Amino acid sequence: MIIVIKKDTTQEMIDHVVERIKTAGLAVHISKGKERTIIGAIGDESVLVSMALEAMPGVESVMPIMKPYKLVSREFRKESSVIDLGGGVRIGDTEIQVIAGPCSVENRQSLVDCAIQVKAAGAKILRGGAFKPRTSPYDFQGLGTDGLKLLAEAKKETGLPIISELMDPRDTELMCEYVDIIQIGARNMQNFRLLMEVGKAGKPVLLKRGLSATLKEFLMSAEYIASQGNSQIILCERGIRTFETATRNTLDLSAVPVLKEETHLPIFIDPSHSAGRWNLVAPLAKAAIAVGADGLMIEVHIDPANALCDGAQSLKPSKFTALMGELRKVAAAVGRTL
Amino acid sequence: MIIVIKKDTTQEMIDHVVERIKTAGLAVHISKGKERTIIGAIGDESVLVSMALEAMPGVESVMPIMKPYKLVSREFRKESSVIDLGGGVRIGDTEIQVIAGPCSVENRQSLVDCAIQVKAAGAKILRGGAFKPRTSPYDFQGLGTDGLKLLAEAKKETGLPIISELMDPRDTELMCEYVDIIQIGARNMQNFRLLMEVGKAGKPVLLKRGLSATLKEFLMSAEYIASQGNSQIILCERGIRTFETATRNTLDLSAVPVLKEETHLPIFIDPSHSAGRWNLVAPLAKAAIAVGADGLMIEVHIDPANALCDGAQSLKPSKFTALMGELRKVAAAVGRTL
């Protein structure tokens, strides 16, 4: 950690800062420049974080040097992680994986129909919400356990592994009985108790980035899961909140190469939620593959106009099939398969 | 709801949109201008929200007219709500209430000392975290149940009602045994299951605004709580996330007069978390009162330099006492007491 001392600070104040750092067990290097004195604290920086050095008299700023995440960092593990779902579905490998399906599970017929069609188009994983986080308490909240049962039936029919969102730590065990990947939604990215539960559950987790989470915070939330012994984590960028209102959120595609440097975990992109409009899904999905994402999560609905949730951003199966063909070309152009 | 139709849309497409609105049970008004056709849908707009009209061919945009919140709105209840904690502590009345205390409960001695001093300075409610949401899994996570017990002791010593944060729906009952107000933190503002639990618990709730929550979303989260029968809700602005990094967050003081128009609920400001630096707390606290807030939430620690959490933003008791004197003058200047 680097501590910058204000100009005209007394030696006594500087000594007081140095003393505190040494008491915490770190070594100290001091560089005196003409305008500023700089203190370098060498050792376990995390001890200093809670010490409020920036509130001490004479301290101008405090700059951490170490990354706050460990287990999920590229430094900790140089090779990219691959999550193997069995049946040849490997996440984080050369093949790009597409998760597709409806926003929420509505009934057996439409779910199974959708599953059959997205499978035929090349999707390898089925999505479907059973518990739905809705902004309004008066909106459809999902079918709950019945939704999970329908997902299990769709899996039986198609062989597709399934993913669904967990909202409540009390549902973790139930969820684990049914799904292959547990999804943590953007609004729960810093629901730390939920992160700890899925860390203990041991199932693969897809963690969505919060609407205003920095990439550092995103990685810290993944670290929460990993710290409980579970490092089968997929990071999913789904748009951040900015001043721009032409799209529901601003898809931060730069996050993919930045995260690839910082972490060994696979990175997915959800173009459906970020844009909020089905006609933006295709260009953004292509861009996601071009920028280096390991997979996509796309909403597909048999009948978007009558969907109980997020119909405006859902593709019809026919459009999804066409898109998959286009995505294969882009994947090939960047040396990957799909 | 207003549906704007694109130029050059066929009559058949327009009819199709109109048909869907009528099927949903709403009446329709059509205005044809030279450039645009406008459809007004009259009736229960919430039915239309999930219908994805914006994805229909020919539809340019869809504009809701009704407010999505009801129970918390100023339309529903014209007079401002007052929450009576007993012992003369009324929130939302002429008297401005100050909640003070440490970020986290650390030990009996420091908590009780702090409680005695903030009470002497004029604070009417004691804060203290027992369960702490921390960005890093390696940081101090709070004393848990032991922390709640210490808060209960501090209450016994001083008579101050207490507030503490709830992070997990499984702790709701436990929390209700100890605290007078349940706090929902910014990161859990859209943890809908937690909102429903506190809605059922029936205790007063202080709901913090999420870092990137619009005021509309903030009110919708309050509506979640109210929809379960609990309308003893305090809204607390604590800074939003913007591009500016000179302060930890940007305190949105305009939120106070805007919310005062929209809702009957009392509004608090937390200047400690938004600024992240103790020397900004005093000017922001004064501004909060001047702008019309009903109360403040301020971090005070006996020994900020050795606090286990957020020491940089905590005031010493002596500075807090001085601040309360200054705040009284500003309160008087805007016709309130403190």
Add this chain to the structure above:
Amino acid sequence: MIIVIKKDTTQEMIDHVVERIKTAGLAVHISKGKERTIIGAIGDESVLVSMALEAMPGVESVMPIMKPYKLVSREFRKESSVIDLGGGVRIGDTEIQVIAGPCSVENRQSLVDCAIQVKAAGAKILRGGAFKPRTSPYDFQGLGTDGLKLLAEAKKETGLPIISELMDPRDTELMCEYVDIIQIGARNMQNFRLLMEVGKAGKPVLLKRGLSATLKEFLMSAEYIASQGNSQIILCERGIRTFETATRNTLDLSAVPVLKEETHLPIFIDPSHSAGRWNLVAPLAKAAIAVGADGLMIEVHIDPANALCDGAQSLKPSKFTALMGELRKVAAAVGRTL
């Protein structure tokens, strides 16, 4: 324009609003719902914009229906515009165009070397700053007229048309003598006098999006130029300002498909400035082509480590050449050439 009236507004207040709209020469449609009265104003909406209807008693909100831009809109001109620079360089056509060169012109040798190499790699337009907008008054401000002369020499050597940034309306004529495309930088996107000057100058203009400009404002700035008779405008997204600090700016690639719907103008992406780091340029450039951009603007420097400006984001010619090969594959995958 739609005017929403508050609940419980008196008929007199409503009449007053209606009166003002009629006085302005627009027709009025009134729909009375159970909770809200809606007034539709039919006619030239721009007249109403300055009338401050939202400040009138009883008015809850005012929603414009018409787009504020005309000449640059897709409604005004359905086919995409192509800007022909001569010599077979057509912007906005099937072929993707790449603008490359140094951030600032430094000396003859390095500029001509760079020009020769980017031309060999496939770039069709040479960039180079003569007048540099720098955040600090103490930083290198560009070579000025001498820089323009060097650009002219590089053009003579290579035949590449050139683009350079205009910062001051007083330099417009001078600039027009030398360059083929005038660049308006992000910080000048709403320098309306400058926009008017380049509108009159009649040269092709590349207009960069402001760091916090909405797409609507971006199009309005293009409309300023077009309103002076010049519709040879290229829009260039170069990253917006958000809370994320891992990249210098957040490249808003969704802007491409959204703008393609709204306007007939060609859209470029500048991946160098948005990322601020050379190793992000390649993935973002590929994504830009995949998402549908008509061209790219990329910084290339013979010796980035000794560049006088923005070296950290500049590619060496060898890396640029390799990138062009990769971009060709992505272009082919989306049905374009490069």
Add this chain to the structure above:
Amino acid sequence: MIIVIKKDTTQEMIDHVVERIKTAGLAVHISKGKERTIIGAIGDESVLVSMALEAMPGVESVMPIMKPYKLVSREFRKESSVIDLGGGVRIGDTEIQVIAGPCSVENRQSLVDCAIQVKAAGAKILRGGAFKPRTSPYDFQGLGTDGLKLLAEAKKETGLPIISELMDPRDTELMCEYVDIIQIGARNMQNFRLLMEVGKAGKPVLLKRGLSATLKEFLMSAEYIASQGNSQIILCERGIRTFETATRNTLDLSAVPVLKEETHLPIFIDPSHSAGRWNLVAPLAKAAIAVGADGLMIEVHIDPANALCDGAQSLKPSKFTALMGELRKVAAAVGRTL
């Protein structure tokens, strides 16, 4: 400047970085920790800024230590600056100054009426736009020179010094003939040529913060002016662009105490533009004084409903007079006069 070296970087790479720093004339301190090597560069940091050290192999991050602004910093001048307009109007002193008047000058009668009334209410400076930056080329652009002449007449009638906005460097001399303070609008905060012109003009300047300018950039723009020899600069916060749409912009009141630490220049607040609604002006104006601002800039119009510009945010003279009475109480509460 601190340069952090990546783990596992070769000694040769480190030597290369050190070499470059030394060549630039700075001294070097190296601290080797277990995980990171840190290089401290001691000397004139500004030389390093353009050297792109962050692009060198092995460099993880580069952290500046020095502030990039000098003349405007509190370090350069410890006492707060006071700008004396004559006639007892001192900006930056104990007395809070209020600038009031219409958004744009429309005609002699309304301007003089307005001037007389705001003077009677206690405003000491008259505002009025002659050149108006408008988002749309089709909106009213101001009366130009005629507007300046009317301002001069209003000054003659009332004795109030006047302020008006400069948009074009070519109008600087003209503007200086008429106004006492030159205003640089938010959209021109980084119009560096304009800043240099007003720096040379020698008149007091009110510089508005750009919609997405950090406080550091804001101070750098002030430094541009100061670098030309003019340090009579007033900084004016007028709202920043965030995701929140309930207000036009988010007024960043924390900027006041932060800027007060960093600079000796006086700080004003414009509550009219940030909120965009007249009924938010009063609470925000009170908050501005409570937080420590040296002055306010408030839009007042004789007949807001018929204003040619920004009527929705303008106060009627009667409301302004009432507000001034309330502001006096808040000023007294924080030890100032008005």
